[in-house]
Amino acid sequence: MSAPLITGSIGKPINRVDGVDKVTGKAKYAAEFNVPDLTYGVVVSSAIAKGKIKSFDASDALGLDGVLQVFTHENRPKLAWFDISYKDQDAPPGAPFRPLHNATIKYSGQPIALVVAETFELARYAATLIRVEYEEATHETDLEANLHKARKPKHGVADLLKPPPPKPRGDFDKVYNEDPNKMAGRYVHAAEHHNPMELFATTVSYDKSGKLTIYDKTQGVTNSILYVSQVFNIPFKDVRVLSPYMGGGFGSGLRPQYQLFMAVMAARELKRSVRVSLTRQQMFTFGHRPATVQNVALGALADGTMNALYHDAYGETSQFEDYTEVVVNWGGQLYPTENVKMDYKLVPLDVYSPLDMRAPGGVTGMHALEVAMDELAYDLGMDPLQLRLKNYTDMDHNEKRPYSSKELRECFRQGAERFGWNSRNPEPRSMKKDHNLIGWGMATGIWDANQMPARAEAVLMVNGKLRVSSATADIGTGTYTIMTQIAADTLGMPVSDVLFKLGDSDMPIAPISGGSWTAATVGSAVKAACEEVGKSLLKLAKKMPDSPFKGVKWEDVTFADKHLRLKNDPLVAISLQTLVDQNGGKAIREITGALPNAFKQKNYTRSTHSAVFVEVMVDEELGTVKVNRVVTAVASGRIINPKTARSQILGGMVWGISKALEEESVMDHNLGRFMNHSLAEYHVAVNADIHDLDVIFVEEHDDIVNPLGVKGLGEIGIVGLPAAIANAVFHATGRRVRDLPITLDKLL
Structure with missing residues (x-):
């Protein structure tokens, strides 16, 4: 046999x-590749948010034995990018930021000089000796104070992956005003920073022939080599970029960051190998999840049939690029409402361009939408899960086409069963243990399967x-x-x-x-x-x-x-x-x-879906929130590896808890600077914050989405968590907190 x-x-x-x-x-990371004849660069950051540099005094730094050069806009080399425009693979419409371009200061923390020395310690010390005189201008960094300046985004190639809101359909205003049941709410999201464990660094190995081998922290070596080739006008054959390992990115490594430019520039000028590493504080100076203000209004008939949906959003962007996100489109994909009005506008501020951050736009927009759904359910006296099932659809009503596959209904069923949702007492403040209020909440998640x-x-x-x-x-x-x-x-x-x-x-x-x-x-x-x-x-x-x-x-x-x-x-x-x-x-x-098989896919919307169920415990006296347990059921096509797949969803769930309850980049608008730029003051979830997390993969077959039948898992794990937590907090306390993060001062 x-x-x-x-x-x-x-x-x-x-x-x-x-x-x-x-x-x-x-495993070696970008700052760990030791190359011969290595020198070290330390970046000097601007102390103001807007204005211009009047003068530099680098004499004390240059007087130190072992300091090789101080690069500024006054002595930087002539670069190809000043003559022709360039774009990286993740650049939004506008003019990309150009380090050391001129004396203009566009945002606080902008890189204004690079000190290069024989040792890192010497370069770091020399950087403290640089004296800069500024001419300061009035800056604007407050999103909510500048909503009156909002405008439509500039459109470009990015619209293919980040489509603008669909055109209005039906007559929202008339139907909403006539609806017997309706809600309206305003939702505010604070800015967030990525904070991966590995700091951003670039090591450039300079060959005597002028060829460069670059070890870069990046989520795409192809993007880094495109950037270097365009900016410095170097043939591809003379550059090689390597990034075998990355200690976390979450979107912060999609665009080339300024340490790459600094290191390559210095290596070419000094004809030496150079490493430039950024500090934790400097990682708050090159992109973040944008602060966002949203308005949602929903109308429904007495039986829960939703027939009116309004969703608008105001997102911050820089003065030089139009960073956009898909924030408001999700409701038209998830719910078959025929009277819909959506809008999305940008408010240019004196900040660096925001940057894609895990589930960009999705986790922001779905928080507002799914909390609004919970509010509507309470207005109707209806179970939040039943409201979603009542308005379930297998069609993407934005595009008027079916999904290639959608097992969200099964996610609801399996998730609710595992969680024990049927045992929920719907009355707020009805569930208690000792001095803690217990709350149960749920939400839906959706993300593109591209x-x-x-x-x-x-x-x-x-x-x-x-x-x-x-x-x-x-x-x-x-x-x-x-x-x-x-x-x-x-x-x-x-x-x-x-x-x-x-x-x-x-x-x-x-x-x-x-x-x-x-x-x-x-x-x-x-x-x-x-x-x-x-x-x-x-x-x-x-x-x-x-x-x-x-x-x-x-x-x-x-x-x-x-x-x-x-x-x-x-x-x-x-x-x-x-x-x-x-x-x-x-x-x-x-x-x-x-x-992608465009002919096969053109008549379908391809998405990943999830259902999230959460239990929170809120201390009635202190207002502290503990997420006791979470069940996330995911429909994501074929699962290649259940172990790594589960880890992806767990990571998203942890971040969802962190986003809902802790993460907030605090801007001092007087200075135009993020003030809590360290892991001591920028709070993220730690082991003590995480308890019982359960993941269910719902079987889903899809032979349209791609030859493997797989859908991505990176974003779907976080999308529904903040809304589910917010809904659970309301169920526990009876207090509806619409702004994130939900900190104890908002509950006391």
């Missing part, structure tokens, strides 16, 4: 293939091992692992025989790793490249003497147990090693790409 075939690795909870390197310290173009290389080596690569990033999501699984599964190999490489601009091109699209995007490219290797193997098999594969078509074969096999008779097989041996001692190498 023959042994059973090795089954595929997709769907199995295998350990992270990069886990050992990370826990043993073998796929972008990407390429990958697959090489079946002469020893029978498989090496696969793509210039993507692993930002902690498990990309190394799931790409290994996809490759192994495609060619019927054990994961131990597969090596996946990423984070190198010399590898086949891939987009920035964000938007929850990496698994679908790079995974599809990896699958395609491995299939091309498989087709080459089939050709070799056909050429073998007395081959049982003569005349066999591609669709008639499969790969399993390291063999090429006939689908209808798996015992007819040839080992992959035998086939490689037939290739004249050469590896089998294939490079190919994967594109």
Whole structure:
């Protein structure tokens, strides 16, 4: 009796293939690559929010032995970007910020100088000796005080991924005014900063020939090399960017940050290797989740049928770029309301451009929408879950088209059952334990399931091992692992025989790793490249003497147990090693790409969905909130690795708790500066804040979304949490807090 075939690795909870390197310290990050002849750069930041630099005095710094140079706008090299415009892969419409461009100060903390010295300690000390004289101008950094200056965003290519609000439909004003049940609310979100554990750094290794090897903290080496090439007018062949590991990004690494510019500029001018690392305080100076003000109004009939929906939002942006988010569009996707009016405007302020931050726009807009739904449910005297089921739809009513798949109803069912939602007493302040009020709340989550173009290389080596690569990033999501699984599964190999490489601009091109699209995007490219290797193997098999594969078509074969096999008779097989041996001692190498199937996808909206159920405990005397337990049920297509997938959702849930109750970047509008720019004062969730978190993956099949049937998980874990927590806090206390974060002073 023959042994059973090795089954595929997709769907199995295998350990992270990069886990050992990370826990043993073998994994290196951008500031840990020690290169010969290394010098160190420290950035000097502006002390004002708006105005111009009148003078620099760097004489004391330059007088120190070992200080090599102080770069400012007065002595920076001539750059290509001052003659031609450039865009990075995540740039919004406008003019990107240009470090050391001129004497103008656009925001507080702007980089105005770079001190380079033989040691980091010397560079840091010398930076404190720089004396700057400013001519200060009046600045505006208060969103709520400047709403009257709001305007429509400039539109551009970004609209493809961040579409503007749909046109009004029906007659909202008339229907809303006539509705017997309605609510209206104003929701304010504070600015937030990403604060990944790894600080931003760039190490540039300078070769005597002028070529640069750059180790950069980035969510896309392709984006970094595009930036460097355009700004410094360097041919691609003379630059290589590497980022094999990243200690958290959350969107902050999607755009090249200014330490990359500083390090490359200094290395080229000094003809030395240079490392520039930013401080925690400086990581509050290059982008954040924007402060946002929203207004929501909902109207419904007595049976809970929603027939009127209004949602507008005001978001902050810089004076030089129009950063936009999809904040108000979600209600038209989730609920089949025929009278809808939505609006989105920007308020330019004297701040740096906001930046994508986990579930940009989605977690902001869904908080307001789903809290409003809870308010409407109470006005109706209706269970919040039943209100959502009453208004359930399988159509995206913004686009008038169905979803490629949508198992949200099953998310509601399984999540509610696991949580015990049916035992809920709907009356606020009705559930209590000792001096604590108990509250239960729920909310819906939704996020886009996109796929972008990407390429990958697959090489079946002469020893029978498989090496696969793509210039993507692993930002902690498990990309190394799931790409290994996809490759192994495609060619019927054990994961131990597969090596996946990423984070190198010399590898086949891939987009920035964000938007929850990496698994679908790079995974599809990896699958395609491995299939091309498989087709080459089939050709070799056909050429073998007395081959049982003569005349066999591609669709008639499969790969399993390291063999090429006939689908209808798996015992007819040839080992992959035998086939490689037939290739004249050469590896089998294939490079190919994967594109979204626009023809197949154009008639469908592709989204991931979730249902979130939360229990909170609120101290009646102190106003402190503890999230006791959370159940999140997710419909996200095919799950490649349940272990890494669960970690993604858990991470989003932790951040959702942090966003709802703690995170707030506090701006002193007199100074125009974020004041709590440290982990001591910028509060994030820690172990003591996290209790019982439960994740359910609802089975969902989707053969439209991409060849793998996968949907991203990075954002969906956070989207519904803040609203569910806010709703639970209301149920516990009877006090409706519409602004985030919900701090104890708002409850006392």
